[in-house]
Amino acid sequence: MSLAPPFTEETAHVKVKKAQDLWNTQDPTTVAKAYTPDSIWRNRHFFLTGTAAIEDFLSKKWQKEKNYRLRKELFAFTDNKIAVQFWYEYQDAHDGMKWKRCYGLEDWTFAEDGRMRKRQMSGNDVEISESDRWFKEGVDVNTVEISETHW
Template sequence: MADIKPPFTEETARKKVKAAQNMWNTKDPARVSQSYTPNCIWRNRASFFSGTEAIINFLTAKWNREHNYRLRKELFAFTDDRIAVQFWYEYQDAEDGMRWKRCYGLEDWTFDRESGKMCKRMMSGNDILLGPDGSGDGRWFVDGVDVEDVKIGEEHW
């Protein structure tokens, strides 16, 4: 992912977003953390932290709680060293009886020009229960379906 560096074009911004999507779908905190500078600043919902160790700790806790996690990211906007992303992910919440949820959100990324790594990540997201009881009715990212093949449009809101 770090080989795609600012200044971004539409093509390279899209590639950066899909590389991030694919990296996050590995659910490997140590590997994912390598896409960020050692002092990267994060906001994830109401959590604020920075640095590789904090990122690894956050992602480890996240994926211990969010089972069967599957993510899709799409380019929203970009400038020469910043990218805005719209995302959706589904998971079973281990802290809520393994009920299925989907998170909708936006991320604002800023990149270090020399390394190509992200130096700031700001995320806002909201979860909804899938199905009236969290059974997963209405899931998009079911087993055997590539997240890229799911048609996401206004009829899904």
């Protein structure tokens, strides 16, 4: 199955889950390979261009965001674009290792070879307690029931 555009509902869904699994490795070098050399990003208030900048950004991200666990779900798609809704939890190494959850949306545009050439992310962090966590160790993030309140 090709995961290059044009996407079908099936390939868009698979592409989203592959991205989820890739990001959950927390390996900036491997993750950066999924983007074109001139990929353009907006991640919250950061603007980046190119895989070297992406790798640097992700290295810093995961130095701060410990015990990171992410879930992405397909929101919408067209021939070469995918929108996702996501949630991730982490302990903030810059804030006393408090648990936080990020809620957000991304839109992705893909090159013909299937690598992402544009990514825009909007997200908000919310402090949570240990008991409020969804993505605890050993839990499959894909099986966690997330109520409509959080969608």
